[in-house]
Amino acid sequence: MKALLQKFETKHPEIVFEWKDTETEAEGWVVINSLRGGAAGGGTRMRKGLDKREVESLAKTMEVKFTVSGPPIGGAKSGINFDPNDPRKKGVLKRWYAAVMPLLKYYYGTGGDLNVDEIHEVIPITEETGIWHPQEGVFTGHYKPSEAQKVNRIGQLRQGVVKVIEDETFSPSLKKKYTVADMCTGYGVAQAVKHYYELWGGELKGKRAVVQGWGNVGAAAGFYLAQLGVKIVGIVSHEGGLINQKGFSFEEIRQLVVNRNGNKLISADILPFEIVNQKVWDLEFEIFIPAAASRLITKEQVDKMIASKVEVFSCGANVPFADPEIFFGPTGLYADEKFSVIPDFIANCGMARVFAYFMENQVNMDDESIFSDISQTIKSALIKTHSLNQKKTGIAQASFEIALKQLVK
Numbered sequence: 001m002k003a004l005l006q007k008f009e010t011k012h013p014e015i016v017f018e019w020k021d022t023e024t025e026a027e028g029w030v031v032i033n034s035l036r037g038g039a040a041g042g043g044t045r046m047r048k049g050l051d052k053r054e055v056e057s058l059a060k061t062m063e064v065k066f067t068v069s070g071p072p073i074g075g076a077k078s079g080i081n082f083d084p085n086d087p088r089k090k091g092v093l094k095r096w097y098a099a100v101m102p103l104l105k106y107y108y109g110t111g112g113d114l115n116v117d118e119i120h121e122v123i124p125i126t127e128e129t130g131i132w133h134p135q136e137g138v139f140t141g142h143y144k145p146s147e148a149q150k151v152n153r154i155g156q157l158r159q160g161v162v163k164v165i166e167d168e169t170f171s172p173s174l175k176k177k178y179t180v181a182d183m184c185t186g187y188g189v190a191q192a193v194k195h196y197y198e199l200w201g202g203e204l205k206g207k208r209a210v211v212q213g214w215g216n217v218g219a220a221a222g223f224y225l226a227q228l229g230v231k232i233v234g235i236v237s238h239e240g241g242l243i244n245q246k247g248f249s250f251e252e253i254r255q256l257v258v259n260r261n262g263n264k265l266i267s268a269d270i271l272p273f274e275i276v277n278q279k280v281w282d283l284e285f286e287i288f289i290p291a292a293a294s295r296l297i298t299k300e301q302v303d304k305m306i307a308s309k310v311e312v313f314s315c316g317a318n319v320p321f322a323d324p325e326i327f328f329g330p331t332g333l334y335a336d337e338k339f340s341v342i343p344d345f346i347a348n349c350g351m352a353r354v355f356a357y358f359m360e361n362q363v364n365m366d367d368e369s370i371f372s373d374i375s376q377t378i379k380s381a382l383i384k385t386h387s388l389n390q391k392k393t394g395i396a397q398a399s400f401e402i403a404l405k406q407l408v409k
Helices: 002-010 052-069 089-106 120-128 136-143 146-159 180-200 216-227 250-258 275-282 299-307 330-336 350-359 367-388 395-407
Strands: 015-021 027-032 044-047 074-081 207-213 231-237 240-248 288-292 312-314 340-343
Touching: 002 395, 015 052, 027 052, 027 089, 044 089, 052 074, 052 180, 052 350, 052 395, 074 089, 089 120, 089 136, 120 146, 136 146, 136 250, 136 288, 136 350, 146 180, 146 350, 180 216, 180 288, 180 299, 180 312, 180 340, 180 350, 180 367, 207 216, 216 231, 216 250, 216 288, 231 275, 240 250, 275 299, 299 330, 330 340, 330 395, 340 395, 350 367
Parallel strands: 044 074, 207 231, 207 288, 288 312, 312 340
Antiparallel strands: 015 027, 027 074, 231 240
């Protein structure tokens, strides 16, 4: 696995597109790791301090993810170095998508990512530039459809991603109108935990979990885990957090999801970040969901979780360990050798899988079919991993080996 990983990590990406904004200090990159299958896909993120190296590592992560979610295409990513809270953000995004429009038309598909919203920013702004849908380039480059097929499937994709969830099984509140895009990634992260216990053994109901991050991924994962009978004992986010060693009830978790202000945790009992981030690692819990920013989990925190007898990580965040390496550094390897780590490209492939699902011909558009497809995709990937490695350690390394054998010749 390490030899395959080194070869994949050190391979130069096929295409790097660099951009400087004419009206602000914003700069951006599209990194296309490869045009495997004639196209590449990966979302658009924005944060102050982002650099080309981060975008390149995320593009490689996407390529691995597509070995699970499909379609079998190359990995890519867009990244913009700019403060997402700046009031000039919309103008920056408009000029960015106008600049990358030729890529999006013919061989690159994008979507939302960190600080860039799929429904309210990516879709409407790309439409203004003449793109039918942000995934149009994947259709054109990979599927090579006829005009009629393209119209049909893009219509299906447009309708499906923004579809309001109508089945209360999959929505924290039918009144607030959550969409498939809002909930699908967190759903997959929770389903990865469910399938882990089915395959490697153990009773899920009654397990305790800590969730790091309460944005769309963390909040949705917390909601679906609580629905499965898991007790959420801690939530930590950059604005603060909550601790309850007895575990919050399902209704309390549901309300914490519904009451969010954007991606912010809202509660009268919220504790300062410094206090929560110090105490949460000493709680007793079996499940950890890293669903905040990348590269936050330190070796010291891993050691504390080992002492707390943590059983499984389901990675909602891409590359959650605080290592400089693109995929696996010493902290990630150390964790993988101590307990079960379900890697990001399996656990958080929900959105990529939704895109792939709607690109297929005439799929069912009901909530049950859409979410069941995510669950089955993740289960299939974990079955392959389990067939290679039945131990409760080394799961991430075995999963990478399966994926990299498809990508590295």
